[in-house]
Amino acid sequence: MPFKPPYVCNGCENRPTCHLEKHVYHARKAQTTYEATLVRSRVGINLTPQELDELNSMISPLIKKGQPLSHIFAVHADDIPVCRRTLYNYLDQRVFDARNIDLHRRVRYKKRRAKHSVSRDITQRYRNKRTYKDFEFYMEHHPDASVVELDTVKGTRETGKCLLTLLFRSCNFMLIILLPRCSQECVINAINNLVETITLRLFRKYFEVILTDNGAEFKNPWDIEKGPDGKHRCYVFYCDPYASNQKGKLEKNHEYIRYVIPKGKSMQNFTQADMNKLASHINSTARDSLNGATPFALSKLLIDKKIPILTGQYEVSPDDILLKPELLEK
Known part of the structure; x- marks a missing residue:
């Protein structure tokens, strides 16, 4: 194992005959490991059970009243410890009493039909x-x-x-x-x-x-x-x-x-x-x-x-x- 930078055996002239422990850097493998670590670090709920329960007690009743998230955030922004995107993720993960179905706009829009040429009588x-x-x-x-x-x-x-x-x-x-x-x-x-x-x-x-x-x-x-x-x-x-x-x-x-x-x-x-x-x-x-x-x-x-x-x-x-x-x- 090399004892000076870059601490890997890539490009070492003595590598074929060296009997020491070898460390080799593979860029593709390193990138894959990095991406997996990045995903793992963002999985789960970044709140304590008590914080999550308090957030649920505040958010769910308001959503079930039909209030949009834009209104809830405008009124309670200082009391909500996460951003709106994270709140949507929590709803997707079903960690609240409220569900996506309780949100008015959490739906797919139908594809709009192409406009047809229509003669317009603007002389009415x-x-x-x-x-x-x-x-x-x-x-x-x-x-x-x-x-x-x-x-x-x-x-x-x-x-x-x-x-x-x-x-x-x-x-x-x-x-x-x-x-x-x-x-x-x-x-x-x-x-x-x-x-x-x-x-x-x-x-x-x-x-x-x-x-x-x-x-x-x-x-x-x-x-x-x-x-x-x-x-x-x-x-x-x-x-x-x-x-x-x-x-x-x-x-x-x-x-x-x-x-x-x-x-x-x-x-x-x-x-x-x-x-x-x-x-x-x-x-x-x-x-x-x-x-x-x-x-x-x-x-x-x-x-x-x-x-x-x-x-x-x-x-x-x-x-x-x-x-x-x-x-x-x-």
Whole structure:
């Protein structure tokens, strides 16, 4: 065995005739040994049984309430001794009472179908000077304009009750209004009632621009832009067909609604009070996109404080947030 660097017999001239103990370096074998050691060092739970039990007691009840990990980490970051990636690994290893099935987003997404070429009629009267390009042009010249994204969420049948959703882009704060039917008349009545509730002054200030899709229920922009008295109150613009990403914040928020009201579930037994409760829990959920803040917290800074109060919203304590169907069960 060599007694000086590099302490191996590789390249030694006396190796064929040397009778001493020989040490030879094999690069491939060394790399394999290193990789095996690296894997072994990361196997298992790097917590004591007591620390693991405390973490389970805190995390599992919140996950079972339907709270996203983004919200849990935003609220309890100082109390969680591991990173989010490690927490997912622990869930994979089934060391908690909660399981992957309790997480809303821990699923595989279906492969998206290829978009087909569709002829788009952009000359429809209701879209005249209200296309997405017109919206971009308006925002370029009015960068401080308040934008609200508008859409509907349907139940089992399009003729039954549905939800009208309005989201303030500035803070992700969402209003949910229960409609008796998914029709132009119901949408216009709901907006007229909203104006009466929060006053025309606040509506003009915070609903200056409304961005929606091309659903049949929204194809009467004239009665949305002007009230029953004929006075102008907002501007309406439409996304391009098949481009839901143009109002992506609202589409993302609809996921939270579907946690509580799955697709195919009837909305006939719901009341407006139920929708206010649902919106309050959603608006009190912390978001990664808001750097750990909640829409409710940002709304206090970016919109008038009267709007949440007048529309029946209330802030929910972080650990009391429930985003499962049980929230609206009677």
